[in-house]
Amino acid sequence: MNPAAPQRRTQVERRNDSEEALLEAAADLVAERGIERASLAGISDRAGASRGLASHHFGSKDALMARLAQRAQNTINDAMTAAVTRSGRLVGDIPGLELLRSTVDTYLERFENPTSEDRALIVMWGATFPAEASPKGMLDADQRSHDGWTAMIEQGQRDGSVRTDIDPSIGAILLQALIRGLAASLLDSPPAGKGQVREACQAWITSAFTAPHEGTTAPPGSSPGSP
Template sequence: MSHATPASDRNDQPLTQAERTARAEESMVAAAIELLNTVGIRGTTLVAIGEKSGYSRGLATHHFGSKAGLFRTVLKRMTAVWTEQLLRALDGRTGVEAVTAAIDAHLAHVLAHPDYIHATNILWGAALDPASGFKPNVAEFMRIQRRSVATWIRGGQARGEIPPDIDPERMAEQYYGGLIGINNQWLVSPDFDLAVAYEDFKRNMVRLLSATHGTPGQTPSNTEEPQ
């Protein structure tokens, strides 16, 4: 006996206006990321995005308002992908464990989405322009990232694994600055060993966060000279 497919489950049902809007925006964001990776920020125009995604410039302008509006949306989309991956990796961790899990997750994210990393850094560089319309978005993203790291460090201090004299905000700045520096070097140097750099960075962060206690899980070595 055959069963009729419910109307809501049929694949031939027309898309709603909201679905069409979301699909168009997704296509244009993907086109923008590809263009940023191939022709740079100057060539990533609303006209080029419309042609690349199969839509008109008018629709791109309608969706984003301006090139700056487009780039804000692109940054938001790429950030959302990283945030989701980070939350899965953390899984409630805090302290040193959260820091090391985040570093491992970031390396995996970079290797899985090199086009996102390249496009993100292009936009971050463009945000330094005094006339940039999306500089506040970049600054806010960086603040959120640093705030998360500072929260992990406070969690480790509360558990007694991170020294109380470490300033969470200052350490978060060093952590995030280190990741940005590693990625910038990798993007401009084809022979840069990204995996080794991340592993060294993780090891050094553990040492910094455990400066007065030794590496977690190990007994500090005796530094007294033999008699």
């Protein structure tokens, strides 16, 4: 066998490449037109494939949107994991409050210079508002995101960095709302102000979630379950 000869791709590799091209095309169309106007046939066309390929690979538009949402979330999670790895620590060894701050900052940093995939994620977040028309895959992704924020708050409460008078599930809802509202706002904000937005966000998280030190009290006006 000639070692210089190009190796033939396996069927699995070809399928993965096709799905990757379709997901990239889907991100472009969703970011440009919204979910309703991003048809499976149009996604196949944008990927330069036969019109039925997206349906062949994913079965339905809902399934494709679910994969696209998960792909975008995984990209952000990978960025967060990389930041933790650079610190030389494991996620479980990081105080929960620090993990919350780092995760929020990772999200917002991406949306300062968003890709089509990032923009598509914001569009898909908005698609969850009309409940009957909401793609089931997005609802599932929302629940996973909520569970992740909840787990970080609970970790902080166990290690003493996060206030214990916050209901973790309610805190997770607040963080999701904060991220999504700011992410959408950052898309068209002047570049000079984006860093200040992230700094203000970090200050708010510190103020709202930090456990009071011994001999101090919770912030004025706070009540159990209401950060």
